[in-house]
Amino acid sequence: MTGLSFSGVSGVLVLGAYAIIMLLIGWWAGRGTTSSSARSYYLAGGGLGFVALFFTLYATQYSGNSIVGYAPEAYRSGFSWWQSVPFMVAVIAVYLLFAPRLYVVAKREGFVTPTDWVRHRFGSGKLIVLVAILMLWGLANYLLEQLVAMGQGIAGLTGATIPYEIGVIAFVLVMLIYSWSGGMRAVALTDVMQGIALLVGVGVLLFGALYLVGGDVAGVTTALADTDPEKVAVPSTTTSVEWLSMIVLIGFGASVYPHAIQRIYAARSERTLKRSLAVMAWMPLLTTAVVFVVGIVGTQIFPGLSEDDSEQLVGMIANEVAGINLFFYLMMILLFGGVVAAIVSTADSALLAFSSVVSRDIYGRYVSPDAPEKRQVLVGKIAGIVAVAILLVIAWNPPGTLYDIFVLKFELIVQLAPVFVLGLYWRRMAAGPAFWGMLAGAVIAGGLTLAGVDDFGGVPGGLVGLAVNVVICVLGSLAVGRPDDHPSEDPLAPEARATAPAS
Known part of the structure; x- marks a missing residue:
């Protein structure tokens, strides 16, 4: 059976079916829930079980950039992009380092937003504001990335039958409707589906x-070595340093995503969280490694693509695979909807976290401290709509490839790592040095990125900033000693452990 592809009416029908399913999930998830409660709306009441938690963590880590964006990067970079597998493993390693410990404190104290931990641990208003600003920047950047991926994914997978702009607007509306209706519960259930x-x-x-290249993996590598030997060559020292740097940068950066931290809070129990993370440890081999190989094989299916054209590589290959026979056609329908749903689900996670920071940490703390939770949640929803509207304008002319956007947000978001990781384990860490370290790290990382400076032998500006951040935190905390005006006891003291859920 040949000539099958995701174009015309078939592509529209598939997208329409997934959109309807997501809307139904949002409606069903919102039935009988107290969506006016911040904890219910933003954390699903802290009751996500193993299946829902695993898939929502999976959707957080494997978004549009890891499917639509990573294969093109492998296409352009060659075998040096294998680094995408170990840096996804590093994310899980860092999760395991701090997530279970943070969960116990969050459950005991009733945390809703990521900054609740900062408030509990350090009690510094200026540090809380700085953390909130960096989180909002990271979330806005992340959401922009998903909007770009959404448009490119839909355009590529439908052969441009649905234009980039129309695809983005349509699925943004779907996302806003179901996330407004069901909050975190709707987001988690759509994550299971996608x-x-x-x-x-x-x-x-x-x-x-x-199958399209005859099943000869060795032949693909040989052909690539003949046509573009740089893509299979031993990486240079600079590339190797860059590889290791990205593992550290993304390992710590992705693990402190605001929406990732909220998923830690939303787990039903510490045991559920640990089980989910244990299974997540296998996902880089089942997802990122597979996408990497698809990108390498794509060099033989569609040789010579420009950078812009290669951004739609996954959709182009999916169309070719769909034409093999009926089985592959049906499976590509599944993938087709799954890719779009993955992008939308990741975008709604970022939007939900963005709304929570605005509603709880800005509006609820500084603008209207006496506002009831129902009004705070409403303000957060409206702020999310405004943010999406602004980002849609930017998404019409996306600033660079998906990978460029992906790296940019990590330069700043990774500066949050010391207060979450070091702050959980080092009792002596003080608020003042944490603030100045984070501020210095953010200014250095942002300045180097904006200036286009890359003279550190493959080390990105974000890690240079993080190094300065950690040095100031450590030396400053050692110099000032333990603050007397704020509790600095171990957040997991015996009395805290006594109230933690059994694992």
């Missing part, structure tokens, strides 16, 4: 791509 579709679809995409 996660299953994505895992199955990406696996079949790999088999289909290999």
Whole structure:
């Protein structure tokens, strides 16, 4: 069976079906819930079980950039992009370092937003504001990335039948409707749907791509070595340093995403959280590695693509695979919807976290401290709509490739790592040095990025800023000693552990 592709009416029908499913999930998730309660709306009442928590963590880590963006990066960079697998493993390693410990404190204290930990641990108003600003920047950047991926994914997977702009607007409306209706519960349930579709679809995409090149993986590598030897060459020292730097940068940066931290809060129990993270440790091999191979195989299916054209590589390969036979066509429908749903689900996670920071940490703390939770949640929802509207304007002319946007947000968001990781383990860490370290790190990282300075032998500006950040935190805390005006006891003291859920 040949000639099958995701274009015209078939592409529109598939997208429409997934949109309807997401809307129904949002409606069903919102039934009988107290959406006016901040904890219910933003954390699903702290009751996510193993399946929902695993898939919502999976959707947080594997978003539009890891499917639509990573294969093109492998296409352009070659085998040096294998670094994408170990840096996804590093994210789980850092999660395991601090997430279970943070969960116990969050459950005991009733945390809702990521800055609640900063308030509990350090009690510094200026540090809380700085953390909130960096989080909002990171979330806005992350959301912009998903909007760009959404448009490119829809355009590529439908053969441009649905234009970039129309695809973005349509699915943004779907996202706003179901996330408004069901909050975190709706987001988590849509994550389950897209996660299953994505895992199955990406696996079949790999088999289909290999089928198109005759199943000869060695032949693909040999052909690539003949046509573009730089892509299979031993990486230079600079590339190797860059590889290691990205593992550290993304390992710590992705693990302190505001929406990732909220998923830690939303777990039903510490045991549920640990089980979910244990399974997540296998996902880089089942997702990122598969996408990497698809990108390499794509060099033989569509040789010579420009940078802009290669951004739609996944959709182009999916269309070719769909034409093999009916089975592959049906599986590509699954992938087709899964990719779009993955992008939308990741975007709604970022939007939910953005709304929570605005409603609780800005409006609820500084603008109207006496406002009831219902009004705070409403303000957060409206702020999310305004943010999306502004980002949509930017998304019409996206500033660079998905990978460029992806790296940019990590330069600043990674500066949050010391207050979450070091702050959980080092009792002596003080608020003042934490503030000045974070501020210095953010200014250095942002300045180097904006100036385009990259003279550190492959080390990104974000890690240079993080190094300065940590040095100021450590030396400053040692110099000032333990503050007398704020409790600095171990947040997991015996009395805290006594009230923690059993694992």
